[in-house]
Amino acid sequence: MDGNGRWATSRGWPRLVGHRRGAERVKEIVGSAPGLGIGWLTIYAFSTENWKRSTEEVLGLMSIFARYIEREADRLAAEGVRLRFIGDRSRLDPKLQKLMAGIEERTKGLSRLNLTVAINYGGRNEILRTARRIASDVAAGRLDPEAISEETIEERLDTHELPDPDLVIRTSGETRISNYLLWQSAYAEYEFTPTLWPDFTAEELTSIVERFGGRERRYGAAPA
Ligand code: IPE
Ligand code: MG
Numbered sequence: 021m022d023g024n025g026r027w028a029t030s031r032g033w034p035r036l037v038g039h040r041r042g043a044e045r046v047k048e049i050v051g052s053a054p055g056l057g058i059g060w061l062t063i064y065a066f067s068t069e070n071w072k073r074s075t076e077e078v079l080g081l082m083s084i085f086a087r088y089i090e091r092e093a094d095r096l097a098a099e100g101v102r103l104r105f106i107g108d109r110s111r112l113d114p115k116l117q118k119l120m121a122g123i124e125e126r127t128k129g130l131s132r133l134n135l136t137v138a139i140n141y142g143g144r145n146e147i148l149r150t151a152r153r154i155a156s157d158v159a160a161g162r163l164d165p166e167a168i169s170e171e172t173i174e175e176r177l178d179t180h181e182l183p184d185p186d187l188v189i190r191t192s193g194e195t196r197i198s199n200y201l202l203w204q205s206a207y208a209e210y211e212f213t214p215t216l217w218p219d220f221t222a223e224e225l226t227s228i229v230e231r232f233g234g235r236e237r238r239y240g241a242a243p244a
Pocket of ligand 1: 021022023024025026027039042065066067070081192217
């Protein structure tokens with residue numbers, strides 16, 4: 021969800037205004053996903069690198085996350101949305117951690133849409149934490165190094181309950197992956213759009229999903 025800052029700055033407004041508008045867009049996109057056949061939607065809200073921003077912006081984003089959970093909980097539950105979070109939570113405010121755990125618990129029986137929000141998430145950090153878990157299993161004698169497989173890793177990633185993404189969309193014209201779902205995106209299709217996130221609509225998502233439907237995915241095999 022890139023481009024909130026530029027969207028606001030180009031209008032002479034503080035960056036947080038863009039983040040607030042961005043959070044509004046999330047509501048529309050989440051609402052449109054099931055109708056487009058999307059059962060799993062993961063959004064990148066805050067990266068392990070975003071702590072480098074000003075204290076004001078970081079705290080503002082954290083309060084937007086807390087408010088989103090508080091204000092959207094009833095609607096998400098009513099719409100059958102199961103909410104999960106990925107990323108390293110240990111550095112987040114304990115109050116926010118509690119809200120996150122609460123809504124995960126409340127929506128865990130739902131499955132119309134599996135919505136995952138990545139907060140303090142970085143693909144490298146996730147792989148690093150996974151490597152530590154594997155190392156401690158080996159050190160404790162619970163795991164034979166020769167028995168380590170791709171599944172051993174996948175079972176310990178934050179995304180262990182999630183399928184790999186089929187399609188990754190980045191807004192705002194940047195053509196980087198910026199540490200997003202590095203392991204999981206090995207065979208993902210990518211779409212880059214110049215649209216700033218606060219201008220991203222369900223209509224644009226619809227046309228991207230239609231285009232995705234026409235792609236031939238071979239996973240390394242020769243064309244049929
Ligand atoms: C939103 O857009 C991404 C978040 C970290 C919430 P940005 O804040 O990166 O916006 P730009 O890139 O400055 O326009
Ligand atoms: Mg950005």
